[in-house]
Amino acid sequence: MTQSSVLINASDVTLAGTLVVPDAAKAVVIFVHGSGPMDRDENSKGAKLNIFNTLADAFAEIGVASLRYDKRGVGASGGDFKRLRQSEMVADLVACIAWVQAQGLGPIYLCGHSEGTAIAPAAAAQADVAGLVLLCPYLTSGPDLLRWQARNAQTDVAGLKGLTGLVARLITKVFGGPVALQEKLIARVLGGNSDFVWLAGKRVPARWLRDFLTADVAALHRTNQRPTLVLAAGRDCQCPPADAADIARMNPQARLAQIDDLSHLLRATSEFGFMDYKRQLSQPMDTRVAGSVCAWLAEKT
Template identity: 25%
Template sequence: MKNTLLWILVALMYPTISYAQEITGTWHGKLNAGRQQLEIIFHFGKTDDGKNSCKMDIPEQGARNIPVNLSQLTKSSVSLEIPAINLAYSATLENDTLKGTFKQNGMTLPLNLTSGEAKKANRPQEPKEPFDYKTEEVTFTNAADNATLAGTLTYPTEYTEGKQVPVVLMVTGSGAQNRNEELFEHKPFLVIADYLAKQGIASLRYDDRGVGKSTGNPSACTSADFANDAKAGLAWLRSSKKFGKVGILGHSEGGMIAFMIGADKEADFIVSMAGSAIKGDTLIAEQQNAILRINGMPANRTVEQVREEIAAKPKNAWLDYFLNYDPTTAIAKITIPVMAINGSHDMQVLPTSNLTVIKGLLKSKNEKNFFKEYPELNHLFQHCKLNNALDYYKIEETCSPEVLSDIANWINSL
């Protein structure tokens, strides 16, 4: 559920071919791809066994450490490629600049690189240590699936032992993500945890299976498997006996998982941030049409086309489950308090279809339910214009202050 503008890569692993290396370290430059200005970063280095290697980053597309084939690397020139996506780059070193050409799928563009680290993205909301609250490294186990999840338990400011404060378990969106839900150099869950701590609310955020310090094999997992991980986290929080109400806060797929868990009555409350409420194949068709529309192209993708294209690709357990899963069955069973929110410029979980369904199914279930569509916010709840709703990296804001305030106020009102 994290489609962005035109993707020029996929994270495929390929062996590296090594040559005598003279160009070393990090090199970066801007690729002018029409309305997109993409920063391309190459890291030249050595593998553990001393062979030359190269990896590529494209921060605007959330891509990091993508292995690259080196076909030539000399004192003054480099040639590399990623065959699976027909991407190639070659350059010659001239006066401390790698002057070269980027090619992909018949497109040829100039790309010049300079040595050194690229400018770090500005993220003004990201909290910096030392914090004025306590954090603790913890683990909990989903024994049935042999997965141990590692995370950060954040206590509220001025927390004292035995104080019955509310706590939320944070569940990330789709794809392998760390406990901060780090993407496009934003750390939404870190920002949310910091804000909640200052408002008297504890939180537990954790690395997904196979990410960071968490164990377990995510390769054949579905949303239902990840829901079981979250259930284990909720059980651990309850067993700690340190908190009062135990809730779940999920973003995107995490919001859908929150609905699954709410149906099973294993949480005291739910915060769904852009959680999906329609069948997966329909959601993907909507995403694609939304992206086509803001790029001035005909928005005529159908569910049938989506299913045909996915059927032609290698089997993927998560995707197969997601295509056929209809969240309405779970949502209709929920009676605990629910906060469900979306941004009006969300191009990945469109509020017109998803939030409308949630409201319809839950509006009369609990007097504490809260539904809101925030104007001019995107899928990450960043302020944006419609034409840059997918430019997550370029937007400095990580999460709208209004959203943060509403989440904290709603939880504290329960």
């Protein structure tokens, strides 16, 4: 097996990534990030998920190569993340697909997590892709998804105990609770065309968010009729688990899998909500995720 750092030209920027090639590779997977300033391992400053590097190792063991890359404007990749648009994320992925095709590693699969489950089918519609893996996908519209997440966060705040809970509830009285803040954010982003908006004293990048809020995700999933593994996390508080079944029903070549005690971070949990995230991040990704994806890939390749 070889693992090498690579550079990929994507229109106006250069993307930096890691290519893993096992001996006698029979297929290759390109990873597609979730939301936020994610690097090639799907890590950010505030959350070390280590999802893509973990999956890359598992895929190599079954003879599947992989490419993972730093998102535009993150890590060693060029560009300005704060002005990133969804269309640029799709274009970057299409450029990666073309680059991987030139390596001659076999059929190409895309593995998206969270927002990556919308970027992957959008790119697949423009390229030669054998199939998709969708981890924690969503079908709900952008505005309704943000509202659903905010309601979950507000429930968490209401349940906080002691001084922490008191402080959190005082803050919500000053700035508004998660639901009210999310409504303000949606209105401000959709009500203008500026690159940034202000919310609760913070400057929020608006270009990507405007694309996210107006994207027709349902159309993307209806268009995808490739072999697809749709994996739902039963305790996902960021992407409704029920969306996965609806996505699978749109595609006769889709297979639905659900891990009931899994969170959006692909960790095991007994709780629904954001409050267990800190503990979860101290644990590795649940091995059942790699097991499910590897079994499906082995069958397809």
